[in-house]
Amino acid sequence: MSGSGSTWTRREFVGNVAGVAGVGACAIGLLGRNSDLSASEGAKGMMPGSATIQLSYDVVVVGGGMAGMTAALAAAKNGAKTLLVERYPYCGGAFTAGMVIHIAGLVDHRRIHKTDELTMNPRKWIVQGLAVEYHERLSKFGATHGPQWDHEPAKIIFDAILADYGVDVLYGTHFHAAKVGGGGRIESVELIYRTAKVIATGKVFVDGSGDGDLAAAAGAKFDVGRDSDHRMQPATLSYMVADVLYGTGENLNGILRKAWEEDKIPKDIRPAVIGPRWAEGKKRTELWCSIPRQWGDFSDPIEYSKMERRARAIGWEIFRYLKANTKALSDAYLGSICQQVWPREGRRVRAGYTLTADDVRHEARFEDVVARGAFYLDLHSVTPGTIGWDLDEHRPKMNTYFDIPYRSILPVGVENLLLAGRMLGSTQEAYSATRVMGTGIATGQAAGTAAALAVRSKRTAREVPIKQLQETLRSQGVVI
Numbered sequence: 001m002s003g004s005g006s007t008w009t010r011r012e013f014v015g016n017v018a019g020v021a022g023v024g025a026c027a028i029g030l031l032g033r034n035s036d037l038s039a040s041e042g043a044k045g046m047m048p049g050s051a052t053i054q055l056s057y058d059v060v061v062v063g064g065g066m067a068g069m070t071a072a073l074a075a076a077k078n079g080a081k082t083l084l085v086e087r088y089p090y091c092g093g094a095f096t097a098g099m100v101i102h103i104a105g106l107v108d109h110r111r112i113h114k115t116d117e118l119t120m121n122p123r124k125w126i127v128q129g130l131a132v133e134y135h136e137r138l139s140k141f142g143a144t145h146g147p148q149w150d151h152e153p154a155k156i157i158f159d160a161i162l163a164d165y166g167v168d169v170l171y172g173t174h175f176h177a178a179k180v181g182g183g184g185r186i187e188s189v190e191l192i193y194r195t196a197k198v199i200a201t202g203k204v205f206v207d208g209s210g211d212g213d214l215a216a217a218a219g220a221k222f223d224v225g226r227d228s229d230h231r232m233q234p235a236t237l238s239y240m241v242a243d244v245l246y247g248t249g250e251n252l253n254g255i256l257r258k259a260w261e262e263d264k265i266p267k268d269i270r271p272a273v274i275g276p277r278w279a280e281g282k283k284r285t286e287l288w289c290s291i292p293r294q295w296g297d298f299s300d301p302i303e304y305s306k307m308e309r310r311a312r313a314i315g316w317e318i319f320r321y322l323k324a325n326t327k328a329l330s331d332a333y334l335g336s337i338c339q340q341v342w343p344r345e346g347r348r349v350r351a352g353y354t355l356t357a358d359d360v361r362h363e364a365r366f367e368d369v370v371a372r373g374a375f376y377l378d379l380h381s382v383t384p385g386t387i388g389w390d391l392d393e394h395r396p397k398m399n400t401y402f403d404i405p406y407r408s409i410l411p412v413g414v415e416n417l418l419l420a421g422r423m424l425g426s427t428q429e430a431y432s433a434t435r436v437m438g439t440g441i442a443t444g445q446a447a448g449t450a451a452a453l454a455v456r457s458k459r460t461a462r463e464v465p466i467k468q469l470q471e472t473l474r475s476q477g478v479v480i
């Protein structure tokens with residue numbers, strides 16, 4: 001390899017750019033068994049700006065959120081040589097990069113702050129399988145409080161789990177385009193790392209990008225927002241306020257609401273959700289702030305950039321107001337702001353079955369069930385500038401669930417693609433329930449397992465025998 005525009009082999013790539021993963025493995029004992037891409041003798045220099053790297057895998061997963069990461073682990077667990085591509089330098093998606101610390105949908109949503117057996121014991125959860133493994137690995141480091149997990153340790157522990165399962169991971173790498181061949185099969189994905197291009201071929205692909213970037217690029221049909229006007233639920237910026245005094249009895253949401261009504265904070269702030277992190281037995285805690293709501297278009301870089309600036313500025317105003325006007329925040333400081341304003345809603349890819357609000361409400365059961373959803377219809381108002389919800393229903397009931405059928409993660413028109421996470425086939429109302437991370441873990445495990453079974457039996461994803469998929473999932477701890 002030499003000169004710009006040339007092609008790098010996988011071996012050259014490994015030798016040149018993947019050196020850092022080995023550093024510290026002995027010191028912290030967390031890196032586990034190294035995969036090919038993480039084994040290296042050390043960095044040997046910079047690649048030319050326009051290098052092209054060729055990689056070849058059984059299963060390629062785009063997006064390392066809770067759904068995509070789980071899909072990659074499930075694929076590797078079932079014998080597939082697997083590549084996971086993530087644009088950020090760690091996995092976890094909205095959980096880690098978005099600082100959304102409650103993994104909803106693992107237990108009934110009303111138990112999420114409870115300390116009873118059903119909440120604290122993952123082997124009693126509605127969603128199990130790899131969710132239990134995450135919980136148990138995080139718990140060893142004191143990083144769990146029931147289904148509320150600590151996002152910073154998780155970045156490290158997820159790396160260790162991925163290494164243990166032998167998943168190759170490309171961080172800082174954006175999925176950019178898909179090459180689709182005859183019969184609607186994806187042949188390869190084009191990825192961008194800085195100025196280098198990576199072409200990864202695969203037999204089966206999984207879209208874990210949240211917004212369905214891969215499915216859309218591969219030509220899958222999709223829907224966006226409310227049927228009548230395509231309006232979507234708002235996005236939100238999360239941030240943590242540190243050194244907050246717990247138990248002062250102040251109702252911070254109420255105080256903000258009053259300030260807003262009395263024009264003491266700018267009118268467009270619209271305070272929505274604010275709450276302490278797990279604080280039992282603590283005097284001081286962090287305040288998780290998930291405000292303000294933003295109704296912008298994430299496909300437009302100019303509008304997106306404005307959203308980022310506006311959200312941070314408003315978050316700062318809210319913090320300053322509370323610090324000046326409450327005992328709880330009198331010593332507090334702005335601890336951290338998450339990676340980006342996180343979209344609550346994106347593409348819904350058309351799949352073999354479209355989950356509906358009634359499926360959620362009536363706790364539907366399907367013969368081809370591959371995952372369970374345990375969250376309610378939580379449709380944040382799609383109307384800009386409002387605070388409320390467009391549906392106000394709290395189902396399914398405690399310890400019950402709705403089934404997600406295999407057909408809902410099989411996109412129409414692309415043969416070797418599976419959907420993991422929030423873009424699965426659903427109406428906008430049902431999406432408000434399926435979008436949570438516990439459900440993402442469940443659909444991710446189903447998608448990754450199905451991808452590996454398809455590779456192993458040389459079938460398309462659609463042809464994977466449902467009984468074999470269900471039995472494999474059950475044998476690996478999934479409760480369906």
Ligand SMILES: Cc1cc2nc3c(=O)[nH]c(=O)nc-3n(C[C@H](O)[C@H](O)[C@H](O)COP(=O)(O)OP(=O)(O)OC[C@H]3O[C@@H](n4cnc5c(N)ncnc54)[C@H](O)[C@@H]3O)c2cc1C
Nearest residue numbers: 063065066067087093094104175209210236421422436437
């Ligand atoms: C403010 C807020 C509060 C929420 N509250 C909760 C809550 O309390 N509990 C809960 O469970 N859920 C909550 N949700 C919803 C939930 O966080 C998301 O719907 C969920 O994270 C979806 O998981 P996912 O893995 O499908 O997608 P994501 O978490 O969005 O992950 C997608 C991943 O793909 C990567 N990616 C995207 N595009 C590309 C690309 N082109 N190339 C490479 N990588 C790419 C992203 O970086 C990301 O890591 C909340 C959402 C928001 C915005």
